[in-house]
Amino acid sequence: GGGGGSNLSSLRSLRVMRPLRAVTKFPELRFLIVLLLQCIPMLSNVLGLCSFIFLVFGILGVQLFKGILRGQCYNYEDGSVHDGFTPCSLATEGGGLSKCPAGYECLLLGENPNQGIVHFDSIGGAIMSIFQVMTMEGWNDMMYEIQDTYHPLMCLYFVLLIFLGPIFAVQLFLVVISTKFAETKESLKALEASKVSAEVADQTFDADYEMESSHTGGSTERTNGAAAAGAHNGGATVSDYGADG
Numbered sequence: 001g002g003g004g005g006s007n008l009s010s011l012r013s014l015r016v017m018r019p020l021r022a023v024t025k026f027p028e029l030r031f032l033i034v035l036l037l038q039c040i041p042m043l044s045n046v047l048g049l050c051s052f053i054f055l056v057f058g059i060l061g062v063q064l065f066k067g068i069l070r071g072q073c074y075n076y077e078d079g080s081v082h083d084g085f086t087p088c089s090l091a092t093e094g095g096g097l098s099k100c101p102a103g104y105e106c107l108l109l110g111e112n113p114n115q116g117i118v119h120f121d122s123i124g125g126a127i128m129s130i131f132q133v134m135t136m137e138g139w140n141d142m143m144y145e146i147q148d149t150y151h152p153l154m155c156l157y158f159v160l161l162i163f164l165g166p167i168f169a170v171q172l173f174l175v176v177i178s179t180k181f182a183e184t185k186e187s188l189k190a191l192e193a194s195k196v197s198a199e200v201a202d203q204t205f206d207a208d209y210e211m212e213s214s215h216t217g218g219s220t221e222r223t224n225g226a227a228a229a230g231a232h233n234g235g236a237t238v239s240d241y242g243a244d245g
Contacts, residue, residue: 031184039180046172053169057161058126064157065120068149072110073100087113087149098148118142133158134165 024030071090073082082088088106089096100106112119118132119125133139143158 035177035181035184038184039177042176042180043173046169046176049172050165050169053161053164054127054130057130057157058123060157061120061126061129062123064154065146065150067108067121068096069112069119069145070108070110070121071106071149073104074107074109075104077103081110086145089149096147096149096151113142113145130161130165133161134170136162136166 068090069087071087073088074080075082082101082104086098087110088100089098090106090108112121112125117125118129120129129142133142139158139162143155146154146157
């Protein structure tokens with residue numbers, strides 16, 4: 001009984017597919033769906049480019065920023081942790097801006113920001129962090145933390161990533177879709193024009209055929225009339241000849 005109820009509920013969940021029937025009722029919506037499906041092979045190239053950007057910047061981020069977001073200031077004597085808002089910088093001179101106070105040392109023993117989600121400790125975590133930058137949500141906080149812990153010039157990493165990511169690579173998706181849309185529109189216009197030309201040609205052929213038929217019919221009637229008149233004259237001549245005889 002329980003298994004049958006679960007199967008029935010799973011079948012009922014297929015009701016969410018009902019709105020898809022609207023695709024067949026609205027030609028423009030169907031055109032857009034077909035257009036997106038046709039763009040998949042072209043979008044695969046753009047997706048490959050985005051994957052390459054993810055991989056390159058992920059490897060670079062791991063080489064530069066591995067573990068630096070886990071820095072916390074620990075006391076030399078009692079091991080107490082200094083309550084800081086940002087990870088500390090390992091560099092004693094130069095480097096990051098977040099320095100530990102006197103009597104504390106920066107050790108990579110803390111947790112990564114945002115419950116351990118944002119980090120460059122592994123290629124997987126780096127790709128997740130880069131994906132957050134791609135969405136342009138909270139990327140500035142990540143950049144400020146990197147600047148405070150590593151170096152202020154590390155803003156160039158994020159500026160270049162923003163330029164190659166959301167501004168360049170993501171826009172390629174829109175370019176591919178718009179190009180395919182224009183090509184499909186042109187092909188539809190050419191198809192409609194060919195249909196109109198075919199209809200006009202059919203109508204012209206029908207008119208010419210009717211005109212030729214009417215002309216042929218008139219000529220046949222005139223020929224039949226002339227033959228009937230000749231037969232009548234021939235009969236009259238034979239009658240006159242018999243009367244003379």
